[in-house]
Amino acid sequence: MEQPRDRLIVALDLPSIDAAEAVIDRLGDSVTFYKIGYQLAFAGGLALAEKLIFKGRRVFVDLKLHDIGNTVEKGVESVARMGATFLTVHAYPQTMKAAVAGRGDSNLRILAVTVLTSYDDADLAAAGYDFTVSELVAERAAQAHDIGIDGLVCSAEEAAMLRPKIGPGMVLVTPGIRPSGAEVGDQKRVKTPRDAIRAGADYLVVGRPIVAAKDPRAAADGIVAEIAAAADETA
Numbered sequence: 001m002e003q004p005r006d007r008l009i010v011a012l013d014l015p016s017i018d019a020a021e022a023v024i025d026r027l028g029d030s031v032t033f034y035k036i037g038y039q040l041a042f043a044g045g046l047a048l049a050e051k052l053i054f055k056g057r058r059v060f061v062d063l064k065l066h067d068i069g070n071t072v073e074k075g076v077e078s079v080a081r082m083g084a085t086f087l088t089v090h091a092y093p094q095t096m097k098a099a100v101a102g103r104g105d106s107n108l109r110i111l112a113v114t115v116l117t118s119y120d121d122a123d124l125a126a127a128g129y130d131f132t133v134s135e136l137v138a139e140r141a142a143q144a145h146d147i148g149i150d151g152l153v154c155s156a157e158e159a160a161m162l163r164p165k166i167g168p169g170m171v172l173v174t175p176g177i178r179p180s181g182a183e184v185g186d187q188k189r190v191k192t193p194r195d196a197i198r199a200g201a202d203y204l205v206v207g208r209p210i211v212a213a214k215d216p217r218a219a220a221d222g223i224v225a226e227i228a229a230a231a232d233e234t235a
């Protein structure tokens, strides 16, 4: 199992490369794994990703791909060539199969987004699904497993239920993490770092509680300490 520090993925949801680099500098060696999503990717973030990888950091490209199979496969091939560690796709069978083909035998690991952590049962119903969150997460996880996907993005609320269904081989990556007392914002399925690790999450994705903190390093160190304590409890 990874060191506690390496199980924290900081979401660089920031408006510019300058803003992201300022946070990265403040975080120093306390963080080894970064996530780049829409906001920064469309502001030069993919070049920053390559720079971070060159410096020995791991990068999660969170672009949640979903398109016709050929387009997904070729897009995944390009991300694999960047040297990224994780890439997200939506958990639709056609998309997941194309992503696995594009990944090939590279080191890139494909994560399927099961149900966004900002969704609850009512949001799914509003989107036309006749499933609860828990049912749809379980269904998509089973499909992802059968297709050969490497891991799942889910809420830590589902981690304990998923592990026996998917076995030990797939990683569980959980956004919607909030230290106790932190603002929840638009997230609906949340857990504290401690509870997420105890539920079986492998990696925790944390954005605003770190990047918007007055002292990002202290915030990250606090979360890593919680991960370490919970990992000891579960060992």
Ligand SMILES: O=c1ccn([C@@H]2O[C@H](COP(=O)(O)O)[C@@H](O)[C@H]2O)c(=O)[nH]1
Binding pocket: 011, 013, 037, 062, 113, 115, 116, 117, 118, 153, 154, 175, 176, 177, 185, 187, 205, 206, 207, 208, 209
């Ligand atoms: O289901 C999902 C999938 C991805 N995310 C991403 O994780 C971070 C969370 O940021 P916070 O500021 O800690 O809420 C963000 O980049 C999302 O795009 C997610 O939250 N839920």
